[in-house]
Amino acid sequence: MSNSTVTHQSSVCYHCxxxxxxxxxxxxEKDFCCVGCQSVYQILxxxxxxxYYAYNDAPGQRIKDEGHFEYLDEPSIITQLINYKDKENxxxxxxxxxxxxxxxxxxxxxxxxxxxxIFSSRIDxxxxxxxxxxxxxxxxxxxxxxxxxxxxxxxxxxxxxxxxEKGNSVNKQLIWKIAIAGFxxxxxxxxxxxxxxxxxxxxxEFQYLFAWLNLAFCIPVTFYCxxxxxxxxxxxxxxxxxxxxxxxxxxxxxxxxxxxxSTIFNTGPGFGDTLTGLVFLLLMGKWVKxxxxxxxxxxxxxxxxxxxxxxxxxxxxxxxVAISEIAVGDRLLIRNGELVxxxxxxxxxxxxxxxxxxxxxxxxxxxxxxxxVYAGGRQMGEAIELEVIKPASQSYLTGLWNKExxxxxxxxxxxxxxxxxxxxxxxxLIAFAAAAYWLWMDxxxxxxxxxxxxxxxxxxxxxxxxxxxxxxxxLSVFDKKGFYxxxxxxxxxxxxxxxxxxxxxxxxxxxxxxxxxFTGELTTNERLLVASxxxxxxxxxxxxxxxxINPSKIYAITNYNEVVGKGIMGQVDGCMVYAGxxxxxxxxxxxxxxxxxxxxxxxxxxxxxxxxSVEQRWRDxxxxxxxxxxxxxxxxxxxxxxxxxxxxxxxxxxxxxxMLFNQSPHQKLEAIKNLQIxxxxxxxxxxxxxxxxxxxxxxxxxxxxxxxxxxxxxxxAILSGNSLSLLPKFIQLSKDGLKTIKIxxxxxxxxxxxxxxxxxQGTLYPLVAAVLMPISTITIISFTSLATRYFAxxxxxxx
Amino acid sequence: MNILYFLIGCSVLVALVFxxxxxxxxxxxxxxxxxxxxxxxxxxxxxxxxxxxxxxxxHISD
Numbered sequence: 137m138s139n140s141t142v143t144h145q146s147s148v149c150y151h152c153x154x155x156x157x158x159x160x161x162x163x164x165e166k167d168f169c170c171v172g173c174q175s176v177y178q179i180l181x182x183x184x185x186x187x188y189y190a191y192n193d194a195p196g197q198r199i200k201d202e203g204h205f206e207y208l209d210e211p212s213i214i215t216q217l218i219n220y221k222d223k224e225n226x227x228x229x230x231x232x233x234x235x236x237x238x239x240x241x242x243x244x245x246x247x248x249x250x251x252x253x254i255f256s257s258r259i260d261x262x263x264x265x266x267x268x269x270x271x272x273x274x275x276x277x278x279x280x281x282x283x284x285x286x287x288x289x290x291x292x293x294x295x296x297x298x299x300x301e302k303g304n305s306v307n308k309q310l311i312w313k314i315a316i317a318g319f320x321x322x323x324x325x326x327x328x329x330x331x332x333x334x335x336x337x338x339x340x341e342f343q344y345l346f347a348w349l350n351l352a353f354c355i356p357v358t359f360y361c362x363x364x365x366x367x368x369x370x371x372x373x374x375x376x377x378x379x380x381x382x383x384x385x386x387x388x389x390x391x392x393x394x395x396x397x398s399t400i401f402n403t404g405p406g407f408g409d410t411l412t413g414l415v416f417l418l419l420m421g422k423w424v425k426x427x428x429x430x431x432x433x434x435x436x437x438x439x440x441x442x443x444x445x446x447x448x449x450x451x452x453x454x455x456x457v458a459i460s461e462i463a464v465g466d467r468l469l470i471r472n473g474e475l476v477x478x479x480x481x482x483x484x485x486x487x488x489x490x491x492x493x494x495x496x497x498x499x500x501x502x503x504x505x506x507x508x509v510y511a512g513g514r515q516m517g518e519a520i521e522l523e524v525i526k527p528a529s530q531s532y533l534t535g536l537w538n539k540e541x542x543x544x545x546x547x548x549x550x551x552x553x554x555x556x557x558x559x560x561x562x563x564x565l566i567a568f569a570a571a572a573y574w575l576w577m578d579x580x581x582x583x584x585x586x587x588x589x590x591x592x593x594x595x596x597x598x599x600x601x602x603x604x605x606x607x608x609x610x611l612s613v614f615d616k617k618g619f620y621x622x623x624x625x626x627x628x629x630x631x632x633x634x635x636x637x638x639x640x641x642x643x644x645x646x647x648x649x650x651x652x653x654f655t656g657e658l659t660t661n662e663r664l665l666v667a668s669x670x671x672x673x674x675x676x677x678x679x680x681x682x683x684x685i686n687p688s689k690i691y692a693i694t695n696y697n698e699v700v701g702k703g704i705m706g707q708v709d710g711c712m713v714y715a716g717x718x719x720x721x722x723x724x725x726x727x728x729x730x731x732x733x734x735x736x737x738x739x740x741x742x743x744x745x746x747x748x749s750v751e752q753r754w755r756d757x758x759x760x761x762x763x764x765x766x767x768x769x770x771x772x773x774x775x776x777x778x779x780x781x782x783x784x785x786x787x788x789x790x791x792x793x794x795m796l797f798n799q800s801p802h803q804k805l806e807a808i809k810n811l812q813i814x815x816x817x818x819x820x821x822x823x824x825x826x827x828x829x830x831x832x833x834x835x836x837x838x839x840x841x842x843x844x845x846x847x848x849x850x851x852x853a854i855l856s857g858n859s860l861s862l863l864p865k866f867i868q869l870s871k872d873g874l875k876t877i878k879i880x881x882x883x884x885x886x887x888x889x890x891x892x893x894x895x896x897q898g899t900l901y902p903l904v905a906a907v908l909m910p911i912s913t914i915t916i917i918s919f920t921s922l923a924t925r926y927f928a929x930x931x932x933x934x935x
Numbered sequence: 936m937n938i939l940y941f942l943i944g945c946s947v948l949v950a951l952v953f954x955x956x957x958x959x960x961x962x963x964x965x966x967x968x969x970x971x972x973x974x975x976x977x978x979x980x981x982x983x984x985x986x987x988x989x990x991x992x993x994h995i996s997d
Contacts, residue, residue, distance in 0.1 A: 191978075238974045245975070261971040311961060319954045323947065342939065349947070 151177050153194030157682070159671070159690045176288050180243075183250050188243045195239035197288050204471070205285070207445030207456030208278035216444070216458070217277065217293070219267075225255075226272040230291030232284070235264040243287065250283055251275055266291075293444055307426060313361040314419045320353040321412035328409045332903055347399045350408035358392045362415050380556040383563060383596050388415065390591045407592065409906045417913055418600055425604035425624050441512075441825060442528070446470070446477050449521065459528050466524045470515045478511050478528040485520030489513035512825065517702060551628060551877060552603050556596065563594040570896040582898035589900035593891030595909065598884035598916050602877050605917055609924040610873045613933050618856030619866055626852040629836045631870040635816040636765055637808065637830070640775035640785070642823035643840050646755045646857055652684045656746015658738070664691065666738055669713045672696055673704050678715070681736055681748045703737075714739040757861030762788050764864045770816070772796075774804050776826050805829035825849055865931045872927035879923070880916045887912040 149156055150166040151173035161168040164181065168174040176196055180188055188195060207213055220227040234240070240259070244266050247254045253275035257268045266289075270280055284291055327346040362385070369385035372378060388411065395406030448457040449467040457466070459477050467483070470476055476489070487503040491513045500516050503509055509522060511531035567590040574583035607624035614621055621627055638644055658666065667687035670678040696706035703716010715736050735749035765771060772794045773785060779797040789795070796807065804822075808830045811818050820827065820834035823841065828849035831837030839851040840860060855863070891908050894900050928934045960966065 238977070241971060241974050242978055259971055260968045261974065262968070308961065311966075312958070315954065315957055315961075319950065323950060326946075345940070345943070349943075 148194060149173055150189070151194060151196035153196070158686055158688050172288075176286070179250070179286055185243065185246060185249055187246075188239050191242055192237050192239045195237050197234045197236075204447075205278045205281050206447070206454075207458075208281055209276065210445065210456050210458070212461075213445055213456070213458050214277050221272070224271055224273065225269055226277070227267065227269045228277065228280070229265055229267045230281075230284070230293065232264055232266050232289050232291050234289050235259065235261065235266070240289070244284075244289060247283065250287075251279070254280060254283070294442060310419065310423055310426065314416070314423060317357050317361045317412060317416040317419055320357045321409075321416045324350050324353050324408045324412045328405070328906070331405045332906075343405075344402065347402070347406060350406060351395055351399045354392055354395055354406075354408050354411055357412050357415050358388060361419060362388050365418075378557045378560050380552045380596060380600060383556065383560045383594075384418065384600065387591055387595050390588045394588050394592075405902050407902050407905060410592065410902065410909055413906070413909060414595065414597055418597060421601040421604045424608045427608065441475075442477055443475060446474070462524055462528055464524055464527060468522045468524060469519055470522060471519045472515060472517060474515055476509050476511050476513045476515065476522065478524045479526040479531040480509050480522035480524045482507050482509050483521045483523050486517055487515065487520045488517045490516050518699075551874065552599055555599065555881070559596055559599070563591060566590050566594070566892060566896065570898075573896075574898060579898075585900070586896055586898035589895035589898065589905075590892055592905055593895045593900060593908070594888050596884075597909070598887075598912060599881060601913060602880040602884070602916050602920050606873050606876050606880070606920040606924055609921055610869055610928075613869065613924070613928045614866060617862055617866075617933055618859040619853060619862070620855075621853040622851070626836065627870050627873060629817075629852065630819075630867060631874045633769070633817045633819045633836060633867070635770040635772065635811055635818045637772045637774055637811075637818060637820045637834070639804075639820075639822035639824075639827050639830075640773060640781065641777050643821050643827075644754060644758055644773075644785075646753060646842060651751045651753055652680055652748055653751050654746055654748050656738070656744075658745055662740055662745065663687070664689065665708045665711055665713050665740060666715060668693055668708045669696075669704060669706050669715055672706070673698065677736055677748075677750070678704070680750070681715075684748070711741050755857060755860055759788050761861050761863060766790055772807075772811075774799050774807055774830065776800070776804070801826045801829050805833050808833045821855075822849070862933070865933055869927055869931050869933060872931070873924065876920055876923040876927070880919055883919065884912060884916060887915075 147156060148154060148167075149160075149169035151168055154169050156167055156169055161171065161174050163174050163177065166177065168177065173196060180186055208217075215221075218226050218228045232244070235244070241261060244259050245257050247257045247268070254268060254270045257266055259266050266284075268280060270277075281291060281293075327349050330342065330346065365381045365385040365388060368379065368381040372382055391407045391411040391414070395408050395411060398404055398406045442459055445456045445458050446462070447454050447469040448462070449455075449469050454469060462468070462478050468477070468480065482503050482505055484505070487507075487509060488500045489503060489509060490500045491510070501513075508525070511528065567587050570590055571583045571587035574580075574586050604624055607627045610627055611621055611624065621630070663685050664687050667682055667685045668691040670682045670685075671687075671690050672693060673679075691709045694707040696704070698704045699716070703714060705712065705714040705716075707713075715738050717735075718737050735747045737747045738745040762771065766789075771789060773789065773796070775795070775797050776799050777797065779795075782795060782797065785795060786793075796803075799807070804827060808818055808820060812833070812835070817836075818834045819836040819838065820830050821838045821840055822828075822831050823839060827839075831839060831849055831851045834852075836853070837851040838853045838855050839849055840855050840857055842857045887908065891900070891905070894904060925934070
């Protein structure tokens with residue numbers, strides 16, 4: 137018992153760790169902030185699972201409203217979700233965003249204590265995934281999800297789950313190749329060492345064996361591990377241009393042929409050590425480049441925003457139907473807080489749609505019967521009925537993703553590919569010149585050996601290695617500061633921009649630091665009345681306002697009535713109190729009302745008292761950021777909102793800055809495209825689905841979010857809101873990174889020139905090649921990592 | 936010195952066995968999640984029984 141008092145701090149909720157409100161719940165000698173937290177505790181206590189609280193203090197999360205999971209009873213949806221099924225058991229994998237600590241792992245891996253039919257559950261912590269096996273005859277998929285929901289771990293089941301691609305297998309094949317190349321390299325090195333140290337007469341008899349063994353190890357390396365280089369080189373030659381893989385493939389081929397010839401004709405040691413070492417290092421570079429963040433998805437589109445099923449009405453009976461199966465003419469039932477999945481016509485009910493995700497506009501829009509309702513709107517209010525006029529995949533919103541022209545028009549070329557052409561030409565020139573010279577001197581063998589030696593020595597492997605190593609080092613500096621870039625190619629794009637376009641809502645402003653402000657007057661007692669009323673509501677706005685008021689006591693309430701999406705009212709301490717949106721006001725109040733439409737309006741005993749409104753605040757450090765960027769970049773603002781903040785923005789931006797308001801997602805996309813047509817390299821910063829098209833079209837799209845695990849649209853990088861002010865430093869570091877790559881290229885050229893000096897004379901001994909290559913590689917890799925560290929320090933991105 | 940032929944063969948064979956073991960582990964998914972097992976192993980039985988006792992006491996004290 138003494139143990140529990142030590143870990144238990146009474147000022148915060150025992151379950152979720154939030155600060156306790158003045159009125160708290162007490163159960164089992166523990167304090168809870170809300171009924172939700174208490175009920176989770178009760179479930180866990182009943183099942184002897186209080187261990188959950190032993191590993192971490194207050195590991196829980198506040199749970200949201202009860203979800204509707206009827207659709208999980210549909211066999212067609214079940215088969216889409218589960219990974220595996222046999223006679224008795226089913227296995228399913230869910231993405232659970234709430235997973236964040238070791239207690240979560242413990243709890244979710246002991247689900248069998250709650251329901252023994254869920255016999256196994258395994259967590260992949262970094263991916264925030266849980267794989268559950270259950271007996272489907274005793275427990276349904278819906279029940280499994282409901283268990284998860286009850287304990288506060290609601291899985292995110294979206295349309296994208298159904299169509300998720302298994303991107304892992306490609307990476308696995310690369311690891312196979314690296315393993316084989318590494319294995320062969322180690323063995324070839326072992327058999328080459330005697331050669332390096334010189335062989336005595338007695339050991340000469342082994343030379344033959346070692347050479348053949350080396351050749352045998354080179355075969356899988358050439359024909360399996362480096363297959364991709366050959367296919368890529370052939371493909372690019374067919375298109376009549378040269379990429380970096382072309383000279384690499386040539387070198388691998390030359391190395392193999394020379395090794396094979398010298399082995400078969402017993403003309404001395406081959407280049408087996410160089411070949412296997414080269415391929416191994418190249419594959420390592422590729423692996424470094426492919427490494428990516430497990431927990432962040434950059435390829436989200438509307439599908440991860442859409443639910444997987446929706447309620448349809450057939451013959452006046454509710455039936456869940458998969459989004460993909462929605463057909464024109466179907467009747468849909470959209471409840472409060474649910475999303476309209478397809479363009480449709482309003483048939484019944486009072487539609488107030490929050491289109492903020494689509495248009496960026498904060499105010500909900502009212503629709504009248506017979507009007508078209510576009511996909512992506514969220515219903516705020518009573519349930520409505522719609523008739524579908526377009527299937528989900530062809531709606532106005534999803535049209536943003538179906539456009540074919542994205543990016544492919546503006547083919548990105550990185551430093552490597554652009555220099556590979558000149559590099560290869562230079563190498564060929566020297567190689568042919570050396571061969572021609574020796575042929576003219578009538579020395580055919582020397583010509584052949586000089587030609588091959590030049591090709592071998594002038595290996596662009598440094599190019600293939602320095603880029604991924606430098607850029608991935610930069611990526612890891614970025615991600616410590618809350619800037620997650622999709623891949624190394626994107627870092628190169630970041631260095632090469634000249635225009636920055638901002639979205640306003642959610643990008644320049646923050647939804648998290650929003651301030652609750654009250655216009656009007658309330659006495660202390662009236663504040664208590666309002667708080668007592670709000671105490672009964674689980675609406676997020678009610679909770680926010682309640683937090684601001686922080687009442688010392690709560691009155692009992694009678695005649696409580698909640699009109700979903702409009703407001704709440706009830707009899708508190710003898711007064712009739714109403715709190716809610718303006719359109720839900722129970723009485724006509726006429727002109728008293730302020731202009732503000734949103735927010736929580738308060739009425740007590742028929743008297744309008746005022747309004748709690750949520751004000752979005754500008755993010756910290758906006759002004760210095762804009763000042764800094766103004767020097768080197770063209771800035772623009774594209775906002776989906778009205779121009780009410782134009783004056784404020786004008787004060788921060790240069791007066792000449794172009795600002796466009798009331799922009800639809802398609803207009804934003806067009807604006808970016810027009811900039812690109814006038815040869816601008818555009819960076820777009822946005823946050824919502826309404827920016828999704830523009831983010832995708834931009835040369836570098838950055839999605840800004842306050843919580844990395846929240847939904848972000850598809851983009852090149854995700855930036856945490858707190859790090860926005862660091863943006864100029866990020867850009868500077870990426871430029872420094874490119875500089876590092878160029879310097880390392882110069883160093884590599886220096887090494888190559890030494891090698892070529894021997895190579896053109898036709899006297900390149902394999903030992904020289906075998907020593908030169910690792911030395912230059914080690915120099916380059918250590919140079920790039922040191923330089924990156926230095927630049928990161930200079931930009932004050934690392935301590 | 937002919938014994939060296941045999942030893943070289945052995946060394947290659949042993950190396951191949953380890954390569955095979957690595958592939959088996961890779962295929963088996965042992966490298967898929969390299970973080971969670973490190974946490975999982977720390978859940979010991981002792982704490983578990985303590986916690987159960989604790990909750991039992993709590994129920995009695997109700």
